[in-house]
Amino acid sequence: MPYIHLPRSVIQERGFILAVNISIHFKGDTMKHTKSKTFSDRLHESAKEIWKRNHSHPFVQAIGNGTLPEHKFAYYLKQDYIYLMDYSKLFALGVIKAHNVETMAKFAEILNETIQIEMDIHRQYALEFGITSKQLEDTEPTPTTLAYSGYMLNAAQHGTLADLIACLLPCAWDYYEIGLLLKERNGKDLDNNRYSKWIESYSSPEFGEAHKWLITLLEELTEGMPEKELQRLEKHFLVTSRYEYLFWDMVQNEQDWPL
Numbered sequence: 036m037p038y039i040h041l042p043r044s045v046i047q048e049r050g051f052i053l054a055v056n057i058s059i060h061f062k063g064d065t066m067k068h069t070k071s072k073t074f075s076d077r078l079h080e081s082a083k084e085i086w087k088r089n090h091s092h093p094f095v096q097a098i099g100n101g102t103l104p105e106h107k108f109a110y111y112l113k114q115d116y117i118y119l120m121d122y123s124k125l126f127a128l129g130v131i132k133a134h135n136v137e138t139m140a141k142f143a144e145i146l147n148e149t150i151q152i153e154m155d156i157h158r159q160y161a162l163e164f165g166i167t168s169k170q171l172e173d174t175e176p177t178p179t180t181l182a183y184s185g186y187m188l189n190a191a192q193h194g195t196l197a198d199l200i201a202c203l204l205p206c207a208w209d210y211y212e213i214g215l216l217l218k219e220r221n222g223k224d225l226d227n228n229r230y231s232k233w234i235e236s237y238s239s240p241e242f243g244e245a246h247k248w249l250i251t252l253l254e255e256l257t258e259g260m261p262e263k264e265l266q267r268l269e270k271h272f273l274v275t276s277r278y279e280y281l282f283w284d285m286v287q288n289e290q291d292w293p294l
């Protein structure tokens with residue numbers, strides 16, 4: 036069986052290095068391309084079961100079919116708004132930790148988009164529910180919101196740029212997957228769904244762009260990185276994936292401080 040192994044080729048794409056391994060197998064007249072696993076493939080694979088639970092969470096399902104009670108969505112909006120305030124600060128830390136001007140500019144762009152676009156959807160929904168922007172901002176964090184934001188900010192402040200990306204990647208990536216999934220399952224009924232704007236925005240190509248850029252940068256930063264460091268990044272990715280689940284559970288049950 037003829038077997039051709041093409042050596043690692045390095046593709047320069049808009050200033051970023053993308054490393055690709057391609058093996059081509061000829062078997063009879065069929066040809067198989069096998070792309071070797073990237074670090075982001077490994078992360079996605081290791082968080083697969085957690086993300087599945089996120090996707091099937093009753094809160095997520097109820098946004099998708101429009102049956103989520105409004106008071107629960109209002110509770111989510113408030114906690115998510117203050118979560119997003121801290122999440123934005125991670126992009127500011129990305130500017131500080133970036134190694135070149137292009138990366139600094141991109142982190143600044145995503146920071147701005149989060150505040151001006153993503154958080155504006157929250158402000159618009161909040162207004163419909165009679166909640167002002169000031170009330171959103173003044174929301175007291177629940178134990179879960181505090182723990183989730185605190186974990187990310189601590190790891191990002193004390194770690195490397197790769198630590199920072201590993202922490203925030205599940206937030207950007209899993210929400211995009213959720214947006215796509217809900218749109219695919221409920222697309223034809225979205226006109227009658229009060230949460231359609233939420234679904235449309237998280238499934239939009241513009242929102243999807245951020246996590247794709249973060250993945251490209253993470254691949255570049257982890258090129259040749261020792262396994263021990265990769266494991267630390269994987270741990271961040273799994274912890275924040277689990278916090279995503281806890282966040283859905285917290286808003287579903289409207290959990291707050293017991294005293």
Ligand SMILES: Cc1ncc(CN)c(N)n1
Nearest residue numbers: 115118119206207210282
């Ligand atoms: C908790 C949480 N995680 C992620 C996202 C998407 N930025 C969000 N809005 N809220």
